[in-house]
Amino acid sequence: MPELPEVETVRRGLEPVMTGRRILHAEVRRPDLRWPLPPKMAERLTGARVERLRRRSKYILADLSTGETLLVHLGMSGRMLISGAQVGTFHHPHPAPAKHDHVVLDMEGGARITFNDARRFGAMDLMPTERAEAHPLLAALGPEPFGNDFNESALVQRLKGRNTPIKAALLDQSVVAGLGNIYVCEVLHRAGIDPRRKAGQIAAARVASLVPIIRQVLQEAIDAGGSSLRDYRQTDGELGYFQHAFRVYDREGQPCLKDGCTGTIRRIVQSGRSSYYCPKCQR
DNA sequence: ATGTGTTCCTGTCCGC
DNA sequence: TGCGGACAGGAACACA
Numbered sequence: 248m249p250e251l252p253e254v255e256t257v258r259r260g261l262e263p264v265m266t267g268r269r270i271l272h273a274e275v276r277r278p279d280l281r282w283p284l285p286p287k288m289a290e291r292l293t294g295a296r297v298e299r300l301r302r303r304s305k306y307i308l309a310d311l312s313t314g315e316t317l318l319v320h321l322g323m324s325g326r327m328l329i330s331g332a333q334v335g336t337f338h339h340p341h342p343a344p345a346k347h348d349h350v351v352l353d354m355e356g357g358a359r360i361t362f363n364d365a366r367r368f369g370a371m372d373l374m375p376t377e378r379a380e381a382h383p384l385l386a387a388l389g390p391e392p393f394g395n396d397f398n399e400s401a402l403v404q405r406l407k408g409r410n411t412p413i414k415a416a417l418l419d420q421s422v423v424a425g426l427g428n429i430y431v432c433e434v435l436h437r438a439g440i441d442p443r444r445k446a447g448q449i450a451a452a453r454v455a456s457l458v459p460i461i462r463q464v465l466q467e468a469i470d471a472g473g474s475s476l477r478d479y480r481q482t483d484g485e486l487g488y489f490q491h492a493f494r495v496y497d498r499e500g501q502p503c504l505k506d507g508c509t510g511t512i513r514r515i516v517q518s519g520r521s522s523y524y525c526p527k528c529q530r
Numbered sequence: 531a532t533g534t535g536t537t538c539c540t541g542t543c544c545g546c
Numbered sequence: 547t548g549c550g551g552a553c554a555g556g557a558a559c560a561c562a
Contacts, residue, residue, distance in 0.1 A: 250555060281538070281558090305556080323556055324540075347540085366539045368556060384558095411533060420557075427555055496555090518534065521553085537559080544552085 249321040251305060251392065251425030252465055253487040256472030257327050258302045260486035264329060264358035265297045265309065272353040280349060280364060281322065285373045291315060292352065292373075304388050304424035308379060316376040318384065322368030327486045328361040339484040388424040392461050397423055399455035406446040406454055413449060414442035414517050423461065429496045432523045433464050436495040436505070441529045442522045443515070495523040503528060 249257070273292035278284055285291070296312035309317040321327075330339040331353075341359050344351070350362040350371065362369070374382050389405070390396035405422050406413075416422055417431045426434070435442050437460050440453060471491045480486055494504045499514040503525040510527025 253555080281556095320556085322539095323554070364539095365541065366554090366556095368538070409532080415533085418556090429555055519536085520556095532562105534562080535560090538557100540554100542552105542554085544550105546549090 249305060249325065249487060250427035250430050251302075252430070252468035252472055252491075254305045254307060254321065254425075255302055255469050257321070257487035258300055258307050259473065260329065260480050261307070261327065261360065262300050264354055264356060264360065266300055267297065268355040268358075269294060269296045269312075270352050271355055274351040274353075275349070276344065276351065277349045280367045281320075281370045282372075284350075284371055288350075288371070288373060292317065296355075303385055304391070304420060305427070306385065310376050310379075314376055315373050316379045318370070318372045318374065318379075318382060319362070320370040320384070322364060322366060322370065324366040325362065325364040325369035328363060329358055329480060329484045329486065330361070331357045331359045387421050389419075389421045390423060392423055392425055392465055397458065397461075399458050402458055403451045403454045406449070409446040411446055412443050412517055413440055413446045414522050416446035417457075417461075418520075425465070426461065428520050429493060430461075430464055430468065432496045433494060434461050436524060436529060437464060439505075439529055441526075442517060442524050444530075495525065498523060 270292045273289040275284055275289045291313065295315070297309050298312055299310040301308040301310065305320060307319040309319070311317060330341045345363065347363045347365045348361050349364055352360040354360065370384070372382065379385065390401065402423070406416055409416055413435065414431055417426050417434065418428065432442070434457065438453070438457055440449065468491055472487065495512055498512045501512050503510040503512060505525065505528050508525060508528040510525040512523055513526055515522050
């Protein structure tokens with residue numbers, strides 16, 4: 248599921264059990280996710296202290312005391328489970344390894360972090376920290392939505408002349424990094440823009456309006472993650488998968504929730520993926 | 531360069 | 547309850 252808000256919620260949940268702590272033991276239970284894991288990953292992680300946990304787009308980056316950075320992508324179905332550590336009022340004993348538990352990290356302080364990914368579209372890699380931004384998976388990413396490089400004029404410029412539907416353009420990680428299928432639908436609904444509209448044909452002022460809307464939608468989702476989970480963690484120790492009320496996503500046939508709108512949410516397929524929108528208030 | 535369709539993998543849900 | 551098909555929050559890759 249993870250788009251930027253979920254990944255950020257996972258990052259925040261990992262922070263107290265990872266940052267400043269050593270990885271006492273790493274176990275790789277399956278050698279490949281989307282790609283083969285890097286050579287000797289378990290050995291390279293064992294003994295390293297996590298100096299910093301960062302997020303870039305939908306990637307989590309753990310800078311290690313060894314000079315390497317661990318990159319983690321959750322793909323479609325990747326999950327992080329924490330067990331063993333006392334956080335807040337929850338105590339989670341280590342469960343027996345479950346199906347699709349691919350990587351297990353035992354941390355200084357007693358927490359165990361388990362990466363579980365049924366579909367294995369997720370990824371992990373190790374690279375020198377000083378060359379992290381040059382990693383092939385990161386090099387072509389566009390601006391962070393909350394960064395200064397993402398602004399009205401830059402977005403207008405980036406979409407100028409593009410003949411692809413705005414839905415596809417906002418899913419393009421080189422335009423803006425971190426949006427996925429759900430939040431693009433939510434953003435376009437809030438902006439009142441039809442997802443089929445060609446990106447390059449939308450008036451500059453409307454394109455510009457997307458910048459604060461993208462930030463609002465993502466920030467609200469991050470806030471929901473932090474408020475609906477205690478310590479960013481559910482009672483079963485899973486991070487990042489919180490109940491969030493979407494205004495259009497997965498609401499086909501239901502009434503539009505925009506103030507004063509009497510439309511009905513429709514589902515269409517664009518480049519193989521579902522788009523939900525209100526034909527009445529999205530033009 | 532830009533746009534589109536396919537592909538990786540497993541699980542779940544829905545209709546028959 | 548079984549079976550087949552559609553679909554799932556991502557994104558690299560191949561090809562027009």
